[in-house]
Amino acid sequence: MQNNVAAKIMEQLAAWGIKKVFGFIGDDVFYLFDALARQTDIKFYQVRHEETAAFMASAHAKLTGRLGVCLADGGPGTLHLLNGLADAYADRVPVLAITGQVARKDIGTNVKQYIDQQSLLRPIASYTTLLCDPAATMQVLEKAYRCAVTDRTVAHISVPMDVLPMPCDGNIIPVPPYLDTHPASSPGVIDGAVEIMEKAKRPIILVGDGGRQAGTLLAELSARWGAAVINTLPGTGTVDRSLPLYIGGLGHAGSPAAAKLLSEADVCLLVGANWWPPKYVPSDIKIIQMAVNPPDIGATTPVSYGLVGETEAVIQQVLNKIKTHPNQEWIKRMQQENQNWLKQLKTETNTQGSPVHPAAVIGAIQDEVADDAIVCLDTGDHTVWFGRAFRPTRQRVLISGKWRSMGFGLPAALAAQIDSPGQMVIALVGDGGFTMNMSDFLTAVKYSLPIKIMVMNNSSLSMEKNKMLAGGLVPEGTALLNPDFAKFSECCGGLGFKVEHSNELKGVIQEALNSNRPAIVDIKVSDLAVPGTTMP
Known part of the structure; x- marks a missing residue:
């Protein structure tokens, strides 16, 4: 294997467990693609438009939770990535974009296809930098990786075309094992949420994609708490339609019964979701939000209480503590509203x-x-x-x-x-x-x-x-x-x-x-x- 910047980039990505990258070639990244061809750990998928590559990296991150990587040329190639990177940034998933750039001597000039990529990407990338010296290669890669993975966001590195073939002797950096460590609410904080839940007379659960791994536990909580379950679009399939109190989606793209019941509920448990459409939700309901990352609590709408931690672990702790008897009148109300909706839906379908x-x-x-x-x-x-x-x-x-x-x-x-x-x-x-x-x-x-x-x-x-x-x-x-x-x-x-x-x-x-x-x-x-x- 060649010992240049391009090869080191590929070697480092492979060491971090990257198995696939998506992209499109151009003059500025010839050496990067040559390095791709000379290794076997990472498979390259060629697309017909750079926007597709960025969307694929974003979708990969959404589906797997792992870092998505896309490659593109400088100038128009970089510009074409923007829409897909904006999608990843808005939905808070980890994506790393590596793009070519004109030679260092041409930066800031009127040479063809030059643009200040950092100014271009700064609104949709939490980290963006120009790698202008081989000695900084590993440090820049690590900083971009840490930012993308820990903050679940977009990171970007542009590399001038004359830097990619330069010799690079940097040491490969292993994956820090603590990057996947998440904070967790204490038992006392869990008790505070349980106290609110036990007082609820008309509870409801709104689940997003962040609650997917806890589907079975959510079904149990629904039964024991007497709470309907509604989902965001990304949360579709978190619970099965056979669940007795599954109502459907929320919002215009959802079940009318869900919006109606939510307007009557007194407590909503928000699980792994950050969508709260004002037009379809009440303004005076108590919200308990459950999220993996503390900054997500209350980021979309003010909440009454927050729980932090891995969804399965937090829900299991709630189940271990909660003592409540479902409100049978509320259950009948939810069932009737859902039956009315399913009858209408059958007519439509x-x-x-x-x-x-x-x-x-x-x-x-x-x-x-x-x-x-x-x-x-x-x-x-x-x-x-x-x-x-x-x-x-x-x-x-x-x-x-x-x-x-x-x-x-x-x-x-x-x-x-x-x-x-x-x-x-x-x-x-x-x-x-x-x-x-x-x-x-x-x-x-x-x-x-x-x-x-x-x-x-x-x-x-x-x-x-x-x-x-x-x-x-x-x-x-x-x-x-x-x-x-x-x-x-x-x-x-x-x-x-x-x-x-x-x-x-x-x-x-x-x-x-x-x-x-x-x-x-x-x-x-x-x-x-x-x-x-x-x-x-």
Whole structure:
């Protein structure tokens, strides 16, 4: 192995357990890619656009909790990373971006493709620096790694093209074992939360993705406390739909019953979630927030009490201490409200016709996907319909949460399939979001990643269209001219399917999911507005 800066970067990443990186080549990073080719510990996945690489790194971090790494050229290559890095930064997941830069003598000049990358990335990277001397290589790498992993954020290093081939004798830095150590609330603090919980008459639990590992314990707590369980979109599948008091999602992309019951509750236990939409939540409810990191407590909304620690351990301590008898009147109220909603939902998901009702698509996907499937959502009306209609078992959902970028679904599916080769992975996308980066369907074909893309095709940006119509505006700029997505898939080397009537849904989705090749299902859907759609 060569003993230069580029090689040391790869050697250090491998020592930290990095097994894969995503990126796109360019002049400034030739030596970095040469170093990639000369080692065997890290696999490189080439994409067709740098934004895809950044989204893949973010999705990898969301799915696994581990550091995602993306590589890009300087100038336009770095700029193309921004949207995916902003997604990681907004959703607080660890991502390291390494980019090339012009030669040191050209920094600050008018040379082509030069830009001050640190000024460019500072709003969306907690750490960004220019590595301008080989002697600082290991120290800079370690600082970036520590920042990304401990703060769960984006770190960035730009390396001038003339620095990468320079000799570097730095020593490899092992993973500090204490970086995964988290603070934990004392027994006395746990007692304070239990005291509030025991006084609750109408309790409810809101769980996010941070509560996923504690699903079984949450089910027990729900039964013993007499509390409904609702979830954020990323928290979908944390508890099974068979749970007696599972109500569904929260917000516009959720169950109307969830918002109604939450408005009547007197105590809410917020578990591994940081989403609290003011329009759908009460202002006078007592909130007990449970989080791994102390700064997350009260970061989204003021809370009455906080518990810090690993979710499973904290909930187990609560279960060991809590002594309460469920309020049977509240349980009956929750069950009745949920039954009313499920009756309405059944009507929506069973709607027949052409174009297909969006809820019918979600219902068919729910019926056919594996219990442990990974569902990658893009951003649009289809996202809201999914949150409203999908009743999970143990599925995992990946989403661009706070950044809410279109174009996330396909890259997330690519990363999820790489991370979970034995699991079913689907991307539920709108026609608008998918066409933003559909060239990277070729990446699925190139690496034989059998992802399934479900395109909800209504030839419009229906979320924007319906919001504008709700506000009495003319929806200019929302109509789309789309290709034949099934034929596009076939041109790329994948399988293509079409659905034009609801009676075709089950058979076509089954056929697509049972195949072992990348596939696109082009579903002609109605642009029907989700109930409750308003102008922002």
